Amino acid sequence: MGHSSLPRSVLSQTFPPRPESVASARRFVRSALEGVASEVAESAALLVSELVTNAVLHAATTVEVSVRLLDHSVRTEVSDLRPRRELVPQGHFPHAASGRGLKMAEQLASRYGVDTGEGSKTVWCELWLGGGQPPPSGWRTAVPAASAPTRTVALVDLPGALYVASQQHCHSLLRELTLAAAAGNSFGVRPEDLVTAHDTNNVISACVAAEWEQQPSAPNFHTLRLPFPADAGPAVLTLRRVLDTAEEAARDERLLTLPALPQNRALSHWLLNELAGQLAGGAPTAWTVMPREPSASPLEPAPWDAGHATAGSAPTIAADDDNRIIAANGPAADMLGWQADDLIGRRLTDLIPEHLRKRHVAAFTSLLLTGRPRILGRSVPLPALHRDGRLVPVRLFIQTQETADGRPVFVAQLTPRTVLPPPSPHLPEEDRNEAAQAPSGTREQRELMEREQVGQPGQGGPKGSGAPEAPALPDTPERVSERSDNEAAGSVLERQLLLLADIRDALSGTTDLKEGLQRVCAILSRRLAGWCVVDLLDESGQLERVCVTHRGPESLPTEVSTGRLPALSESARGPLGRVLRGAGPLLLSETPPPHQSGTLLDTHYVELFERMRARSAVVAPLRARGAVFGALTLARSGEEQPFTEADLPQVDALVRNLALGVEHARLYQESRQIAQRLQRSLLPVLPDLPHLEMAARYAPSSTAAQVGGDWYDSFVVPNGQTAVVIGDVSGHDLEAAVAMSQLRSMLRGIAVDRQEPPQEVLRRLDLANHSLYEEATATCVYGLVEGPESGPWTLRHSSAGHLPPLLTTREGDASYLEGGMGLLLGMDPDMPRPGAEDPLPPHSTVLLYTDGLIERRDESLDVSMARLRRHTAPLAREPLDVFCDELLIGLSADSADDIALLAVRPVPAPDA
Numbered sequence: 001m002g003h004s005s006l007p008r009s010v011l012s013q014t015f016p017p018r019p020e021s022v023a024s025a026r027r028f029v030r031s032a033l034e035g036v037a038s039e040v041a042e043s044a045a046l047l048v049s050e051l052v053t054n055a056v057l058h059a060a061t062t063v064e065v066s067v068r069l070l071d072h073s074v075r076t077e078v079s080d081l082r083p084r085r086e087l088v089p090q091g092h093f094p095h096a097a098s099g100r101g102l103k104m105a106e107q108l109a110s111r112y113g114v115d116t117g118e119g120s121k122t123v124w125c126e127l128w129l130g131g132g133q134p135p136p137s138g139w140r141t142a143v144p145a146a147s148a149p150t151r152t153v154a155l156v157d158l159p160g161a162l163y164v165a166s167q168q169h170c171h172s173l174l175r176e177l178t179l180a181a182a183a184g185n186s187f188g189v190r191p192e193d194l195v196t197a198h199d200t201n202n203v204i205s206a207c208v209a210a211e212w213e214q215q216p217s218a219p220n221f222h223t224l225r226l227p228f229p230a231d232a233g234p235a236v237l238t239l240r241r242v243l244d245t246a247e248e249a250a251r252d253e254r255l256l257t258l259p260a261l262p263q264n265r266a267l268s269h270w271l272l273n274e275l276a277g278q279l280a281g282g283a284p285t286a287w288t289v290m291p292r293e294p295s296a297s298p299l300e301p302a303p304w305d306a307g308h309a310t311a312g313s314a315p316t317i318a319a320d321d322d323n324r325i326i327a328a329n330g331p332a333a334d335m336l337g338w339q340a341d342d343l344i345g346r347r348l349t350d351l352i353p354e355h356l357r358k359r360h361v362a363a364f365t366s367l368l369l370t371g372r373p374r375i376l377g378r379s380v381p382l383p384a385l386h387r388d389g390r391l392v393p394v395r396l397f398i399q400t401q402e403t404a405d406g407r408p409v410f411v412a413q414l415t416p417r418t419v420l421p422p423p424s425p426h427l428p429e430e431d432r433n434e435a436a437q438a439p440s441g442t443r444e445q446r447e448l449m450e451r452e453q454v455g456q457p458g459q460g461g462p463k464g465s466g467a468p469e470a471p472a473l474p475d476t477p478e479r480v481s482e483r484s485d486n487e488a489a490g491s492v493l494e495r496q497l498l499l500l501a502d503i504r505d506a507l508s509g510t511t512d513l514k515e516g517l518q519r520v521c522a523i524l525s526r527r528l529a530g531w532c533v534v535d536l537l538d539e540s541g542q543l544e545r546v547c548v549t550h551r552g553p554e555s556l557p558t559e560v561s562t563g564r565l566p567a568l569s570e571s572a573r574g575p576l577g578r579v580l581r582g583a584g585p586l587l588l589s590e591t592p593p594p595h596q597s598g599t600l601l602d603t604h605y606v607e608l609f610e611r612m613r614a615r616s617a618v619v620a621p622l623r624a625r626g627a628v629f630g631a632l633t634l635a636r637s638g639e640e641q642p643f644t645e646a647d648l649p650q651v652d653a654l655v656r657n658l659a660l661g662v663e664h665a666r667l668y669q670e671s672r673q674i675a676q677r678l679q680r681s682l683l684p685v686l687p688d689l690p691h692l693e694m695a696a697r698y699a700p701s702s703t704a705a706q707v708g709g710d711w712y713d714s715f716v717v718p719n720g721q722t723a724v725v726i727g728d729v730s731g732h733d734l735e736a737a738v739a740m741s742q743l744r745s746m747l748r749g750i751a752v753d754r755q756e757p758p759q760e761v762l763r764r765l766d767l768a769n770h771s772l773y774e775e776a777t778a779t780c781v782y783g784l785v786e787g788p789e790s791g792p793w794t795l796r797h798s799s800a801g802h803l804p805p806l807l808t809t810r811e812g813d814a815s816y817l818e819g820g821m822g823l824l825l826g827m828d829p830d831m832p833r834p835g836a837e838d839p840l841p842p843h844s845t846v847l848l849y850t851d852g853l854i855e856r857r858d859e860s861l862d863v864s865m866a867r868l869r870r871h872t873a874p875l876a877r878e879p880l881d882v883f884c885d886e887l888l889i890g891l892s893a894d895s896a897d898d899i900a901l902l903a904v905r906p907v908p909a910p911d912a
Helices: 020-030 039-059 101-106 160-182 190-211 233-251 262-279 306-311 330-336 354-370 427-436 443-453 477-506 513-527 575-580 601-611 645-682 734-754 758-772 863-876 880-893
Strands: 011-017 064-067 072-081 113-118 121-128 148-158 221-229 317-318 323-327 380-387 393-400 410-415 532-536 543-550 586-587 614-624 627-637 692-699 708-718 724-727 778-786 795-798 805-809 814-815 836-840 845-849 899-906
Touching: 011 020, 020 064, 039 072, 039 101, 039 190, 064 380, 101 121, 121 477, 121 586, 148 160, 148 262, 160 233, 160 262, 160 393, 190 221, 190 233, 221 323, 221 724, 233 262, 306 317, 306 323, 306 627, 317 330, 323 627, 330 380, 330 410, 354 380, 354 880, 380 880, 410 734, 410 778, 443 734, 477 513, 477 645, 513 532, 513 645, 532 575, 575 614, 575 627, 575 795, 586 645, 586 814, 614 645, 627 645, 645 734, 645 880, 692 708, 692 880, 724 734, 724 845, 724 899, 734 758, 734 778, 758 778, 758 795, 778 845, 805 863, 814 899, 845 863, 845 880, 863 880, 880 899
Parallel strands: none
Antiparallel strands: 011 064, 064 072, 072 121, 113 121, 148 221, 317 323, 317 410, 380 393, 393 410, 532 543, 532 627, 586 614, 614 627, 692 899, 708 724, 724 778, 778 795, 795 836, 805 814, 805 845, 845 899
């Protein structure tokens, strides 16, 4: 068809602001373009479809659609009656559920734009039919007009990736709610409130996008100062109410949009509260200091970066929202018997024992459908599946992060059960209360706000202090200069002290040295230098680069990585070699020249300097007990101010504090490794009996020491009876573990030698314990399972101050065996001890447990014990492995105490 012969004509039609108008407009365009090339007609229909959708959702007025046939193009126009509601283009990502319309117009149309008149707004697109393509005219992103009254709102530490995810979700919820309302289901939202919610959400998006463009180099967090309509406070609150209603509908599966993940929901609430609060005159509160639930606290403040997961020393596996593994590091692969690359693309269920797979799928599906997590953000002991089929006891800690374009990533850290898991990033309740009472914002932000308030008109002493205001002295140039110098010196000193305090907190907040150093480097690369590198010598003198961080949105160069370095030799003359032999701190104002001796270590360090594109650097030794065990490199590049001699004292003080913290962490790790070996040696092998099924679990505390006084045991005494034991020595340290091992050994010896009733065995144990450890106290249950293989069975038992065993029948009836209760071990060895005897029905389950499984702060013991009974009843017919693992998953998340479990189930012989 010759395009130049097309007739020039205009066809238009008006549509009501209802969803069905989208399909009607699409049919109108196809009819108007009958005879035009099909690909052009379909593109025009698609563009009009998207633009009419936007008009229905956001303008909510009558929509006029026009189609113009020009000499060389087809022009479509979509007009509404809200000229003040200008366009707000959204970020476009392949997985986004909304916000694609204007981006689609950019990709399909030859030219596009928007014309605003007195009472209407027209969005137009042209499809060029032949000849040269004209330049696109582009959109105009509208922000509140400068003539309108505005108030500056500060969004402090707005997390970029999380904001993108949260806003995408808000757009989707509002769209779904509008479509539902048009179909007659308003969910209790008034039409005018829905219009207000759309308008306000668009204004927020536009304001943030406009300010965001002014700081494109901000890597993770943004502090934005938004000029926002001063009278928009009520509209912001309306938006929050509408979103809460939509979120509730999504959780009830009444909308197609899935509910928000916890951290997305938390950010949305924070953002809207900040806008409404500051518009009402309140002070800003940084996102980074807001108290949040465990499941809403990000594992790391930075957006998801696969390099961070694969380079970390803690076993880490990450999966997408399709439950497929997208990243795994070497420690995690080694723990589970895989190569890291072989795990990529597999389902997470490949690493989950078969008896827990249905539970995992149900929990994962529930999270996506309801937004309510079960174990997200909590440290939970459970087994992982090794490649060879055996079970690996671990503590699982899962959190979500967001990719730069807002997609969720589920990051799991797997800690061996005898190793302390990473500390939960959320604060304990008492710390949250303290943080809530503290001034808002990070230290730097509070410092900035306090400095900004100094000297403001009308300010005297602290507000409400009652102190008399000192008479003002007239300012002279000398006094002004002196005051400025003093304030500057005080500010520098305060910043240095805050930096040292943050470094101390970073190291003390984790028991893993490399993880702590990674946190320290992240702080230093944000606050002191663009690059931070730490190299450590091990006991054999081998040098390892343990962490590298830098400030900036781009990923680390592949050549700059952690790992083994060339050996340190006496001939090394480069900066790193000199520092490791005791020199420094050294100031480097240019790339260090390779020395004539040119060792591999010298060459490697020169290459590092070049890849960092450093303009200056300080290299300082890490010393402890008179010996150098590592080096810290701080480098500045680009537009950063170079280091000078004046910076060396600060760096020297910094490395002294850092070295002390590293030395303490190393000593702690050494003692921890000893404790781990002891703990592993104390876990008994349960007897294999045809008529008794047995299962046991031990889980160290998620927050306290790695070993403690909890223990379980089972063995067959010479007369054929089966002994079952649970106990707890007071304390959570190596000393408690040693005392526990000695107590366990004594109990075994007494029980095997004397073969007496449980109460008599405990009496003799108490007497021996009192003679050897006069001040030690412990609780213990000692029981004997008696009966032939075919049954019936009984449990004779006695308790030294321990929680009573729980008997759960096959039918699900659960009751505590409270007989035979006596004093703790170590209280009064001469006091007679009671005993008890209870029948054990076939297929019933006796559970012995320590208090870490059930006890909670500020909760009565009756409530805790009732909860345990409720949990065991539905598990009565499950295999004992499932029985124990489900109890740990359901009850032990973030337990502040160690947990030991021993479950025993009598099973009749098949022919009985």
